[in-house]
Amino acid sequence: MSDMSRVRLDDELNIDALPPGEISRLRIEIGHNALGAAMRLPVLVARGRKPGPVFGVTAAVHGDEINGIPVIHRLFNKLNPQNMRGALVAVLVVNLPGFHEHERQFSDRRDLNHLMPGRSDGNEAQLYAWRFMHRVARHFDFLVDMHTASFGRINSLYVRADMTHEATARIAYQLEPEIIVHNPAHDGTLRGAVRALGIPSVTLEIGNPLRFQQRYIERSLAGLRAVLSDCGVTPRRKPLKPKETVLCASSKWLYTDHGGLLTVLPGVTDFVRAGEVVGTLSNIFGDAIATYSAQSDGVVIGKSVNPVGRSGARILHLGEVVSQEHPFFRRETESVGAANNPGGQ
Ligand SMILES: [Zn+2]
Structure with a gap:
């Protein structure tokens, strides 16, 4: 059993090189192990036939936080790139060494999500982070970064987002998680590094580590489908019955x-x-x-x-x-696609 025959090997995400109206499987080189074997990020790209925004979804920045992986699988199973605009790019595992070891941290025991955007002249984890930003994440126009609780803890389905940034807040609402926590993007996180590039970005926390939890996976999937439609990447869809979301000004x-x-x-x-x-x-x-x-x-x-x-x-x-009247939680009516058109793909 191998998927390699259908996989492109690339050095950097280059959506223009991929066939429009199709789903491509990529392995993007990010470094080498001591034996000289390439470490390659598994990436799925659904490129639409028309130009539009590049929507990024990432999983397993912490190697044991894996609920996001089946969310991506199921999202792509139902996509039709023939009627999409722009592209949906999903990185199935960001932290390859951590994933192999069922561990949160990178191979040098450092936390990748504390040292983004990394350094081109840095240590193991810093260089890896820099290459991830440079080769993949900087090409996004939007980002949903999927995590879970850490080892020994459990989470609800919740979003961390800077709710004072309009396009970012819009994504958070559309995801319809159980809880939204207003949280300005911190230095060092992938969300923060991507926001520093001007890209709307949220963290989606999906339950518990080292588990596939169907109820949370399904709710995350419904939320992402709503966001993709709202951003104009997938066709307009009939809104579902709104779910209850608790709003938090801090935590x-x-x-x-x-x-x-x-x-x-x-x-x-x-x-x-x-x-x-x-x-x-x-x-x-x-x-x-x-x-x-x-x-x-x-x-x-x-x-x-x-x-x-x-x-x-x-x-x-x-x-x-807090209530929706709180200054952090003003609801906007315009779609992200209209309010913040990143232009082109
Ligand atoms: Zn995490």
């Missing part, structure tokens, strides 16, 4: 102040009240030694499920819930 983690065995009480997407006990800690002999309460009202975006914690262990990730 913060609650931590333990002691080591021990932790139980976190609420589930993801649960609402908690200020003062409500959300976690209990026992010592190794089974005696209760501490309880932890929410400091404010909020929604549980993510939580720890690993009971074994040192002092400062993460308990839960609490979002500050």
Whole structure:
């Protein structure tokens, strides 16, 4: 069994070189291992017949965060590039060494999502990040970067986005996740590096690491289909019944102040009240030694499920819930395609 006969080997994403109206499979070279074998990113491109924006979707920047991969598979299964504009580019695995090792980090134990856009003269991870930005991500006009919770934690289906940027906010709303958290793009993340190039960009957090979770995969897929249509890449579609999305103006983690065995009480997407006990800690002999309460009202975006914690262990990730009237969450009516036409492909 091999897919190699239908795969193009490229040094850089070059959409103009791909056949219009077709789906292409690429392996884009990003470096070499010590034996001199090329490391190649697996990439799917659906190029439309007409010019239009290049929509980028990325998965597994953290190598154990894999729910985005089946989202891409299923998205491409139902695409018809004959009636598309521009292109949809999907990088199935960004962090190749991490994916091989079922690990979040890159091969040198560094976090790729803390050192974007990398350096052309940098160390292993910096060079890899720079090449990813230079050879792939800079060609995008939009980006949805798909992650999950980290090892030992679970997440809701939520989006992190700078909701004060109109085109970025539009993508976040169209994805219709369970929760949207306003979060300006930080330096070092792929989302931040891409935003610094002027490209609307959001992070989509899809549940838990090292799992394929059908319910979240299906909801992410429906959201991405809506976004692609809204950006003009795929034909207009009838809007589905809107789903409920909780809006958060900010979020913060609650931590333990002691080591021990932790139980976190609420589930993801649960609402908690200020003062409500959300976690209990026992010592190794089974005696209760501490309880932890929410400091404010909020929604549980993510939580720890690993009971074994040192002092400062993460308990839960609490979002500050606000209404649509909040200044960060002004709804716009114009489509992204019309409001921010990136022009050409
Ligand atoms: Zn991640």
